[in-house]
Every structure is written in structure tokens, then in C-alpha cells.
Amino acid sequence: MKARVFVTLKPGVLDPQGKAIHHALEGLGFSGVQDVRAGKLIELELADSTSDEDIADMCRKLLANTVIENFRIERMQAA
Amino acid sequence: MKTAVIVFPGSNCDRDLKVAIEMVTGRAPDMVWHKDSELPDGTGLIAIPGGFSYGDYLRSGAMAARSPVMRAVSEAAARGVPVLGVCNGFQVLTEAGLLPGALMRNAGLSFVSRPVSLTVENSQSLFTARYKQGETISIPVAHHDGNYQADAETLDRLEGEGRVAFRYAESVNGSARQIAGIINDTGNVLGMMPHPERAMEPAHGNLDGRRLFEGLLEAVG
Numbered sequence: 001m002k003a004r005v006f007v008t009l010k011p012g013v014l015d016p017q018g019k020a021i022h023h024a025l026e027g028l029g030f031s032g033v034q035d036v037r038a039g040k041l042i043e044l045e046l047a048d049s050t051s052d053e054d055i056a057d058m059c060r061k062l063l064a065n066t067v068i069e070n071f072r073i074e075r076m077q078a079a
Numbered sequence: 080m081k082t083a084v085i086v087f088p089g090s091n092c093d094r095d096l097k098v099a100i101e102m103v104t105g106r107a108p109d110m111v112w113h114k115d116s117e118l119p120d121g122t123g124l125i126a127i128p129g130g131f132s133y134g135d136y137l138r139s140g141a142m143a144a145r146s147p148v149m150r151a152v153s154e155a156a157a158r159g160v161p162v163l164g165v166c167n168g169f170q171v172l173t174e175a176g177l178l179p180g181a182l183m184r185n186a187g188l189s190f191v192s193r194p195v196s197l198t199v200e201n202s203q204s205l206f207t208a209r210y211k212q213g214e215t216i217s218i219p220v221a222h223h224d225g226n227y228q229a230d231a232e233t234l235d236r237l238e239g240e241g242r243v244a245f246r247y248a249e250s251v252n253g254s255a256r257q258i259a260g261i262i263n264d265t266g267n268v269l270g271m272m273p274h275p276e277r278a279m280e281p282a283h284g285n286l287d288g289r290r291l292f293e294g295l296l297e298a299v300g
Contacts, residue, residue, distance in 0.1 A: 067181040
């Protein structure tokens with residue numbers, strides 16, 4: 001079983017990297033970009049018995065820093 | 080007194096801390112590897128050095144904070160043993176939950192490496208007794224992720240309880256309320272981005288960092 005964990009900065013937390021990407025996009029001539037937030041995608045290959053709560057526990061203990069980041073878990077269907 | 084410097088793969092200021100501590104105590108600290116699950120008996124001061132532990136993978140300090148030795152450091156901190164975290168050491172202490180908040184990428188995105196002016200905000204702590212309240216000192220910084228952030232409630236609590244030890248007296252990295260170093264609620268853990276071990280002798284340009292070690296070692300004997 002595969003799961004994806006999306007780690008994103010909490011709303012309101014300044015994202016200097018997102019800002020720099022935004023500026024670079026504007027520099028390339030892309031107009032209409034109103035904001036950019038950068039985050040992380042972590043793919044996990046898991047035993048089928050792994051529960052959502054197990055994955056959430058991994059997020060809270062390591063994958064995300066919940067002081068500044070939110071996480072979202074997406075289970076992927078077997079191909 | 081017995082002291083210990085924790086060494087992670089990617090630490091690069093461990094020797095600087097060792098030299099600084101030995102200069103003040105006359106005794107070399109034990110260098111404790113991250114895989115050790117215990118600290119040497121009788122360790123009376125723990126120092127966590129700067130560097131790029133585990134290549135800053137995931138987040139600065141995140142992997143180091145979960146290494147075996149950090150359980151021993153947390154237990155020692157809970158018993159009241161003083162813990163000093165400098166730069167990456169500060170990042171490790173926040174990731175380990177020994178200090179509140181988080182250190183994010185510098186607001187200007189650049190690595191900042193230069194001496195900066197700091198205001199001593201609390202001269203009553205274990206770590207700052209040799210400074211005068213409100214004194215301006217100069218200590219070098221060298222970091223990419225020194226932008227201290229916490230929610231407003233946490234920041235208010237830190238300020239209200241006198242737990243902001245040092246504040247930047249100039250714009251450095253975007254830190255909330257210009258915070259450069261904070262102390263835990265029991266007063267025995269200090270994390271700071273500037274490097275006091277790089278301001279120890281005339282050849283370093285100034286001695287402002289030395290007083291931190293002198294005051295600390297006087298306090299803990």
C-alpha cells in the first residue's frame with residue numbers, strides 16, 4: 001500500500017521560498033500568479049495493515065513540524 | 080566539572096565548542112556520538128554544536144532530534160542539567176521539543192555569516208549572569224535557517240517570563256520580535272543562533288561570547 005503525505009506551511013506562516021518562486025515566475029513573464037506556497041510531498045510504501053492513525057502518528061512525530069506545518073494524508077489505491 | 084559536547088554526522092562546530100569549554104573549565108569535554116544512548120556519568124553541562132546535522136534532511140535539526148543520544152539529553156534536561164544549543168543545536172532543541180517554536184529559512188533566503196549586535200534581554204539566567212541587562216554585545220552568526228517563529232501566545236509567554244535571552248539589535252533573518260536566543264521554562268536550556276564559541280579570545284575579534292561560558296560554568300560549578 002502506498003500513501004502520500006503532503007506537508008504544507010500553516011496559513012499565515014511566512015514562506016520565503018514561496019515568495020522567491022513567485023518573484024522568479026514573474027521574472028519569467030508569467031502574469032496573474034497571486035501567491036505561491038511551497039511544501040513537501042513524502043511517499044510512503046507501507047504494510048497493508050498500517051492504519052490512518054499510524055500514518056498520522058508518523059506525521060506528528062517526524063514528518064511534519066506541527067509548530068509551523070500542517071499535513072494531509074492521501075492513501076493510494078493499488079494499481 | 081564534567082561536560083559533554085554532542086556530535087552528530089554533519090556537526091561542524093563541535094571542536095569550536097570543545098575548545099571554548101576547555102578554555103574556561105581547564106578540562107576537555109567528553110565528545111558524545113549521536114548513537115550513544117547514555118551520557119557519561121556526572122555530566123554537568125551539555126552543549127549541542129552548530130553545523131548541518133544529517134545534512135539538514137527533512138528540516139534542520141529534525142533527524143538529530145530523534146537520534147538515540149537526544150533521549151538521554153532530554154532526560155538530563157528534565158533533571159535540571161544545563162543544556163546549551165548553538166545554531167544547529169538550537170534547531171535540534173526546538174525539534175526535540177525542549178524549546179518552543181521553530182527555526183525557518185531566513186526571510187532574505189540568504190545564508191548570513193557576520194558578526195551581529197545583540198541585546199541582552201535577561202541577565203538573570205544561568206547563561207547570562209556575566210552580562211549587564213540591556214547590554215549590547217557582538218557575536219557572529221552563520222546560518223541559513225535562523226528565522227525564529229512561534230505563535231503570538233508563545234511569543235508573549237516567552238517575553239512575559241523573561242525567557243528571551245538575546246535579541247538581535249539589527250535586522251538579521253526575519254525572526255519574530257528579533258529573537259536570537261530563548262530559555263526553557265525551567266531556566267536550564269538555552270538555544271541561540273549566534274555562536275558565542277566564536278568570540279572567545281582577542282584573535283576572534285572580541286570576547287563577548289566568553290562571558291556566557293564563564294557565567295554558566297561559575298553558576299554550575
